[in-house]
Each structure stands twice: as structure tokens, then as C-alpha cells.
Amino acid sequence: MDEIAKKMAEIEWIYADKDPQALSILEEKIAGTGRKLGLITYSKLVEGVDFHLPNIRKGEAYSIQTYNWTGLDRAILGEFLGYTSTRSYREAGFMASALVVNSTGYEPSNQFFEWMEKLGVLPDNNKDTILAFWADQVHKAQNWYKAGRR
Structure with missing residues (x-):
């Protein structure tokens, strides 16, 4: 296990490992985007996804209102994306969340790059x-998904 994977393994997740169904939906949307050699916005990614997290609303459905993002919304999605990247990095050496971008600059959030740092x-x-790192991660992710993996 390399140093990056070790750091990832030490992360204690608050949300991302608590809802396998939401995780599966998000990962499939990212994979589908990669297979098409595209990028997906944060808003499109969470569209239609209900999160069932035991530490939010006692596990009742929680959906992110993309017209009015809250700090909690960003925390939930950010953690799911971090967890997704942890899984893709450990399996295949790339950050899957590089395919998820904001709608204004069409690039990942600053939090993505801060986490990478x-x-x-x-x-x-x-x-x-x-930019070179991001382009490399996008290329790796798209190639991985285009090859029919996951």
C-alpha cells in the first residue's frame, strides 16, 4: 500500500460508508459519465439521489436541493466523492471524483484540490x-470506465 492509500485508509467517514445504495447510484453515474468520456456537474450527480444516513433525520430520505446548497449538502457530497475516489484509487490508481465538476468553471471544486494536496x-x-494533475486523473478515469471496468 502506498502512502496515499495509507492516508486514505485512515480516514473516518461520517456519511459516505453509511448509505451503500446512494453510494452505488453516485458511483454508477460517475462510471456512466466516464464511459461516455464526459464530465458531470455536482448538481446532475445528486439529482434524484435520496440519502439515508443514520446521523441525518434518523435515516429518513434526505435529498440535496441543488438550487440552494447548504454546508451540510456540500459536506455529504464531498465525503461521498472522497470515499468514491478512495475506492477507485485503491482499486485502480485514479481519483474518480475528478470527473465531477462545478457548472460555472467546469472544473472540480477547490476542496477537491485541497484534499489532493x-x-x-x-x-x-x-x-x-x-491542471496537469486533474487532466491526468480525468484521462485515467475515462479510460478505466470506457474499458468496461466497474
Whole structure:
């Protein structure tokens, strides 16, 4: 196990490992996007997904209202994306959440890149380094999914 995978293994998830059905839906949407060699926005990703988390509304359905994102919404989705990337990295060496972007700049959120820096994936936060890393992750993810894996 490399250093990045070790750091990922140490993460204690609050939400992402508590709802396998929502995780499966999100991962399939990401995989479908990758198979089409595309990118998906955060809003499209969560569209129609009900989260059933024991620590939110006692497990009753919770859906993210994409017209009015809250801090909780961002925390839930961010963690599910981190967990998804942890799974894809451990299985195939890429960050699946690189395929998920905001609708304004059509790139991942700053939190994605901050997390990559915390994991030690990015040697610096130079714009060229960040863009090269992201492009590489998108390429790896799309190739993986296009090849029919997962």
C-alpha cells in the first residue's frame, strides 16, 4: 500500500460508508459519465439521489436541493466523492471524483484540490501543476470506465 492509500485508509467517514445504495447510484453515474468520456456537474450527480444516513433525520430520505446548497449538502457530497475516489484509487490508481465538476468553471471544486494536496498527491498548488494533475486523473478515469471496468 502506498502512502496515499495509507492516508486514505485512515480516514473516518461520517456519511459516505453509511448509505451503500446512494453510494452505488453516485458511483454508477460517475462510471456512466466516464464511459461516455464526459464530465458531470455536482448538481446532475445528486439529482434524484435520496440519502439515508443514520446521523441525518434518523435515516429518513434526505435529498440535496441543488438550487440552494447548504454546508451540510456540500459536506455529504464531498465525503461521498472522497470515499468514491478512495475506492477507485485503491482499486485502480485514479481519483474518480475528478470527473465531477462545478457548472460555472467546469472544473472540480477547490476542496477537491485541497484534499489532493493533503493526501500528498500534489507537490504544490501551482495552477499548471493542478491542471496537469486533474487532466491526468480525468484521462485515467475515462479510460478505466470506457474499458468496461466497474
